[in-house]
Amino acid sequence: MLKAQTASLPFGLFAIIEFFLFVFIWGFEPIKSASNMLLPWYFFPIFAVGIVFHELIHGLSWMIGGQLSIKQVKFGFQVKTLTPYAHCIVPIPKSGYVFGTLMPAIVLGFLPFLLSLVNGNGWIFIFGVLFTFTAVGDFLIVWLIRSVEWDRLVEDHPENAGCYVYDENSI
Numbered sequence: 001m002l003k004a005q006t007a008s009l010p011f012g013l014f015a016i017i018e019f020f021l022f023v024f025i026w027g028f029e030p031i032k033s034a035s036n037m038l039l040p041w042y043f044f045p046i047f048a049v050g051i052v053f054h055e056l057i058h059g060l061s062w063m064i065g066g067q068l069s070i071k072q073v074k075f076g077f078q079v080k081t082l083t084p085y086a087h088c089i090v091p092i093p094k095s096g097y098v099f100g101t102l103m104p105a106i107v108l109g110f111l112p113f114l115l116s117l118v119n120g121n122g123w124i125f126i127f128g129v130l131f132t133f134t135a136v137g138d139f140l141i142v143w144l145i146r147s148v149e150w151d152r153l154v155e156d157h158p159e160n161a162g163c164y165v166y167d168e169n170s171i
Contacts, residue, residue, distance in 0.1 A: 011139035015132045018113050018125075026120040034122025050131055052084050054104040059086035061103035062156075065096030091153035091166055098142050105135035137161045 022031070037043060059073040066072075066088065074087045088100065113128030115121070141162055145154065153166040 066092030
């Protein structure tokens with residue numbers, strides 16, 4: 001996991017670009033005004049609920065993208081790392097896997113960020129950037145399978161970040 005976290009850091013550039021774009025349009029004042037969101041009693045509950053939604057969005061998106069039943073997606077909580085998770089337990093086409101892998105970044109990261117560009121709301125901006133950065137591991141996974149054909153079967157790794165890619169003779 002440490003290797004995956006380190007490898008995914010360049011994808012944090014998305015969050016940095018979001019920051020500079022927002023500041024270019026709205027200045028730093030909306031962020032400064034909303035910085036109380038970073039106080040622990042605001043930040044940790046918002047972050048915890050956001051992570052749960054991140055995982056729910058993964059699972060629901062894999063169900064849609066892979067045409068799966070609820071029984072084919074496992075939701076849980078890993079005590080060792082204190083994190084919730086969603087795990088697609090059957091192989092699905094890469095297209096559905098990528099859809100489900102990127103959807104939390106879109107819903108919780110990019111869309112709030114775009115909304116903040118429109119309305120200049122610092123709270124929404126911080127939320128969007130936070131959850132764009134939270135998805136850097138998801139960006140890494142998609143980047144690593146970028147050359148895999150879209151109809152190939154992909155199975156989510158049961159414990160670590162990443163996935164298995166099957167050739168047409170594997171299943």
